[in-house]
Amino acid sequence: MIWKSLDDFIAMGGYGFYVWGSYLVTAVIITGEILMLRARRRAVDTSRRLQQSLSEQVNT
Amino acid sequence: MKLNWFKYAAPATFYPLAGKLIPWFAWSAAILAVAGLYLSFFVAPTDFQQGESYRIIFIHVPAAWMSMFIYLVMAGWAAAGLVFNTRLSSMMASALAPTGALFTFIALWTGALWGKPTWGAWWVWDARLTSELILLFLYLGFLALHASIDDPRRADRAGAVLALVGVVNVPIIYFSVKWWNTLHQGASVSMTMAPKMAATMLLGMLVMALACWMYSIAAALARVRCIILEREQQAEWIANLAKEPT
Numbered sequence: 001m002i003w004k005s006l007d008d009f010i011a012m013g014g015y016g017f018y019v020w021g022s023y024l025v026t027a028v029i030i031t032g033e034i035l036m037l038r039a040r041r042r043a044v045d046t047s048r049r050l051q052q053s054l055s056e057q058v059n060t
Numbered sequence: 061m062k063l064n065w066f067k068y069a070a071p072a073t074f075y076p077l078a079g080k081l082i083p084w085f086a087w088s089a090a091i092l093a094v095a096g097l098y099l100s101f102f103v104a105p106t107d108f109q110q111g112e113s114y115r116i117i118f119i120h121v122p123a124a125w126m127s128m129f130i131y132l133v134m135a136g137w138a139a140a141g142l143v144f145n146t147r148l149s150s151m152m153a154s155a156l157a158p159t160g161a162l163f164t165f166i167a168l169w170t171g172a173l174w175g176k177p178t179w180g181a182w183w184v185w186d187a188r189l190t191s192e193l194i195l196l197f198l199y200l201g202f203l204a205l206h207a208s209i210d211d212p213r214r215a216d217r218a219g220a221v222l223a224l225v226g227v228v229n230v231p232i233i234y235f236s237v238k239w240w241n242t243l244h245q246g247a248s249v250s251m252t253m254a255p256k257m258a259a260t261m262l263l264g265m266l267v268m269a270l271a272c273w274m275y276s277i278a279a280a281l282a283r284v285r286c287i288i289l290e291r292e293q294q295a296e297w298i299a300n301l302a303k304e305p306t
Contacts, residue, residue, distance in 0.1 A: 002101075002102065002105065002106060003102075009101075012112040012113075012115065013106065013111045013112035013113075014111070014112075015111060015112045015113035015115075015177055017173075018113055018116065018173040018174065018176060018177050019112060019113065019115050019116055019173075021173045022116045022119055022120070022169070022170040022173045022174070023119060025166070025169055025170075026119050026123070026166050026169075026170065029162050029165065029166060030162075030275070033158070033159065033162055033279060034279075037279065037282050037283060037286070040283070040286045041282070041285075041286055044286050044289045044290055045289075047293070048289065048293065048298070051293060052299070055299075
């Protein structure tokens with residue numbers, strides 16, 4: 001085992017700021033992209049539903 | 061046996077195929093990322109020169125690879141859209157650009173956080189770093205140019221020309237460490253270390269790279285499905301799609 005304790009793991013041999021700064025920002029970016037894709041998808045679906053109901057109103 | 065590839069060049073046939081593929085790529089990405097992170101933090105040993113700071117490599121190198129590779133794939137799709145005038149090819153190029161830009165940013169960000177403890181500087185204007193920064197601007201330029209033109213097909217063509225001109229930057233990034241005397245190290249990260257260390261380090265890096273690949277494919281497919289719906293709202297097959305649950 002490389003790490004003696006959780007503190008040891010977080011400290012990363014004194015490089016914790018750099019190592020976790022890299023991984024945290026990456027995690028935030030990836031999560032952000034997934035959330036933005038979901039939001040974009042929801043926006044498209046909403047506008048499609050709107051169009052659908054509008055065209056049904058016009059046709060009846 | 062003749063496989064008709066052009067069948068899937070139509071958004072109407074590609075859309076459901078992409079929808080079926082996304083969960084496979086997304087789950088592969090998640091599983092590979094867990095395995096890759098485990099290897100990166102619990103199996104790969106401490107580097108005798110850089111200590112624990114080298115663990116940034118497991119995200120930095122895969123992100124840098126992706127930034128260049130996605131650009132080539134994006135330019136390839138853009139070129140196909142330009143030559144064959146296929147809508148879906150250009151949509152694929154647009155779908156890849158944001159993910160490529162994000163990986164470029166991650167490569168630069170993690171590079172800065174690795175550079176500070178290793179070189180004593182967040183940033184230096186050396187050939188490798190500068191050409192990677194230009195890559196980020198190429199992605200942003202492609203996105204901005206595409207967004208600035210209202211007619212989507214004209215935006216596709218303008219973006220494709222920019223993407224193709226920018227391709228020249230990719231070999232410059234890749235070979236920059238050979239062509240110029242850079243502060244950035246060469247490509248042989250694993251070659252100079254003891255074989256056993258190299259094996260687990262290299263494995264961690266490759267698994268993380270695979271995870272990034274799977275993630276990029278899933279993200280691009282999810283985005284291209286949005287683009288298809290946005291652009292082809294008036295098409296009949298999409299109107300029929302609306303009757304089914306999404």
